[in-house]
Amino acid sequence: MASAETTLPAAVRMQQLLTGFEISQALFVVAELGVATELLGGPRRVDDLAAVVGADADALARIIRVLAQDGVFRTSGDTVDITDLGRTLADGPADSVRSVARYFRQTHYAPFGNLLDTVRTGEPAATVFLGKPFFDWINENPELAELQNQAMAGFTQHARGNLLAVHDLPEGAIVADIGGADGTLLVELLAGRPERRGIVFDLPSTVSAAGPTVRAAGLAERVEIVAGDFFTGVPVADVYVLSAVLQDWDDTSALRILGNVAKAAPAGARLVVIDMVVPEGDVPHPTKMIDITMLGMLGGRQRSESEWRRLLTAGGFALRRITAGSGLYSALEATVA
Structure with missing residues (x-):
């Protein structure tokens, strides 16, 4: 049986690809706020979770809803639980990539808006965006250098x-x-x-x-x-x-x-x-x-x-x-x- 993804019209599938940047940002939000870490202890009501991580309850619920379709969360009514996939955005698990997500948000995401320049000229998008080579920029900021190490x-x-x-x-x-x-x-x-x-x-x-x-x-x-x-x-x-x-x-x-x-x-x-x-x-x-x-x-x-x-x-x-x-x-x- 063909999957739902492959049975969608080509234009709809392409739109899903084009909005991949929104999923990236939603994942960055989860990582930065520590949402996954808070759910390691078990399911939580979304409004309680929002209060703990310092988020607007409605906005957080909508982030959770879109990521649940990709298997990051499980929801039941107004309660949310973390999946094995979502646990990788938490502090603690051996396979945690939370530091990677936080690193990408602070260092990679914005420069990639200049990828068109890279393809036209061969010059890295980060160099164009930052005004200097990426590693030179990182090494000027001890906190970012430490995050990069992690x-x-x-x-x-x-x-x-x-x-x-x-x-x-x-x-x-x-x-x-x-x-x-x-x-x-x-x-x-x-x-x-x-x-x-x-x-x-x-x-x-x-x-x-x-x-x-x-x-x-x-x-x-x-x-x-x-x-x-x-x-x-x-x-x-x-x-x-x-x-x-x-x-x-x-x-x-x-x-x-x-x-x-x-x-x-x-x-x-x-x-x-x-x-x-x-x-x-x-x-x-x-x-x-x-x-x-x-x-x-x-x-x-x-x-x-x-x-x-x-x-x-x-x-x-x-x-x-x-x-x-x-x-x-x-x-x-x-x-x-």
Whole structure:
């Protein structure tokens, strides 16, 4: 039996696509007000819920109604409950993406109104809207930089799925997480490997968040926190990890990063790129939407397997293997060619 969506007239389906921005904003409202968090304890009357989160009861009820049709809420009369999908917008659940929603609202939504300029000129919409490159703008605001750390750590952790379990990290005494932000990934990589030491390397405004993460994991004696710029140079290590880094940059910039890793890498060092691999053809896949985020915000891109092979080869590396996990990310392991 055909679904209701596919039996709608083409013009109606297109109108639904065109109003996707309204759904995004409705989800941002739920995340920002903490609506989902308040519902973790069980169903609530909408007027009671509105009073707690500081919202107009009628307006909140209409937001809940439109999101309930997408499975975010369940309603019964004037009572609302949260679903497993909706719980991801709450604080607390292991798969929470509330910080991602709050981050997108404050940083991505408005610049995307300039996507037409990007397609015409190739310049990122965020650069046009903000008047400067996105990361420069973020790093001027410590609160946004911290929110970005929270959002990206949560997103990449969920999107990796079981990748760290199915991909064995190459042998090496020192593991350097290049662009490692708050150190969350390095902590995971060093867990259960007391013989290894680590380096978290990132811009000063970003890597400053790594100290509490490393200390909380009891790894302060084994992890060095280094501030720097991977466009200038990177520390010496035995295993280099670039997780969700190269996707942020066009090929020219990505090659500069790879070139600096290749220069610093001692003989026998390995590179592990943890990033997305876009499937070929028209098959639906989340990476294709994320690629548009890269286009509009940073000028970066998601790459197919053939594009990754070309990039790594041009950067002086030989791709040895690709490991796919249960999530969106894969591990591309390479050696200096």
